[in-house]
Amino acid sequence: MTAETVIDVRGLTKSFGEKTVVNDLDMTIHEGEIFGFLGPNGSGKTTSIRMLCGLLTPDAGSGTCLGFDVIKEADRIKPHVGYMTQKFSLYEDLTVRENLNFTARIFGLKQPGKLVDECIERMALGPFEHRLAGNLSGGWKQRLSLGASTLHSPRLLLLDEPTAGVDPGARRDFWDQVHNLASRGITALISTHYMDEAERCHRLAYIAYGTLLATGTVEEMIDNAGLVTWSVTRKNGEAALHDLSEQLKPLPDVDQVVAFGNTLHVSGRDPESLEQAISPYKTGEYNWTLIETSLEEVFIDLMQKSRDGIR
Known part of the structure; x- marks a missing residue:
């Protein structure tokens, strides 16, 4: 293990009853990295994260x-970990400051008042410090939760779908805070369903049915998918796009057809075969444009593979 490696695991497996939730997971994560976990509900993301840091x-x-x-010294890991769940888990009948004071005492921190003051300033919670936590908006609740989970200066931060149900502006502010923490050397493991959030991670892992299907930077995952994508619009409106979609999906060299507003994205792996397959539909009725494959197309492709039984 090098000085810059925070997590280095091989073959992690976890079953509950007869169901294998995580199967043979290998992963290396570095200091200051924001590492995103993506995958369908029940895919093993949370179980993986908890095993990686000794919580499971x-x-x-x-x-x-x-x-x-992670097995023999799990209790030595836990004091260095901050954990933030999707559901707001602080006390709604306490004020912002009271919640932070209580958390500081639970951690047994020295100079708790000073640390709480610094947290309130760092998280811009000053205007709300005497407001009941239950009266905060979703975005400010998440900011308070992030502040509480970092009060003890953890080296590793676990965020389990932290911005679910939060408006886009609050999500953006939240991620600015996460990147600020990463710049100070804190490593963050984050599960999310949002593509814009995935693109803000330094590296990503896609897990389905307990198996790691892909990992890497956004650019690496797009390149490794090997997809070629065409964008299709109808010159005179969108009415026929659904019919076109149904005609394209069964074609042997078309891997996916996905609607994006008034546009279809048609992807395949062999550029020549794909273009030959769609050529009969390149009539004057439609506009076809070759575009760069996005992360969303990659994850739709991975999800389809997992549903088709690739484990």
């Missing part, structure tokens, strides 16, 4: 987190 004991596999063995 794997049935098989080995590795280290923050220099400690």
Whole structure:
């Protein structure tokens, strides 16, 4: 394990009853990295994250987190981890300051008042410090939760779908805070369903049915998918796009057809075969444009593969 490696695990496996939730997971994550986990609901994202940092004991596999063995030294990892759940878990009948004071005492922190003052300033919570947490908007609740989970200066931050149900502006502000923490050397593991959030991660992993299907930077995942994508619009409105979609989907060299507003994105892996397959539909009725494949197309493709039984 190098000095810059925060997590290095091999073969992590976890079953609940007869169901294998995570199967043979290998992963390396570095200091200050924002690492995103994506995949369908029930795919094993949360279980993976909890095993990576010693919060859940794997049935098989080995590795280290923050220099400690994830199985034998899990209790030594936990004090260095901040954990933020999707559901607001602080006390709604306490004020912002009271919640932070209580959290500081739970952690047994020295100079708790000073640390709470610094947290309120860092998270811009000053105008709300005497407001009941239950009366905050969703965005400010998430900001308070992030502040509370970083009060003890953790080296590793776990964020489990932290912005679910939060408006886009609040999500953007939240991610600015996460990037600020990463710039200070804090490593963040984040599960999310939002493509714009995935693109703000340094690296990503896509998990389905407990199996890691792809990992890398956004650019690496797009390149490794090997998809070629055409954009299709109808010159005189959108009425016929649904019919066109149904005609394109069964074609052997078309891997996916996805509607994006008034546009269809048609993707395949072999440029020549794809163009030959769609050539009969390149009539004057439609506008066809070759475009760059996006991360969303990649994840739709991965999801289709997992549904088709690629485990």
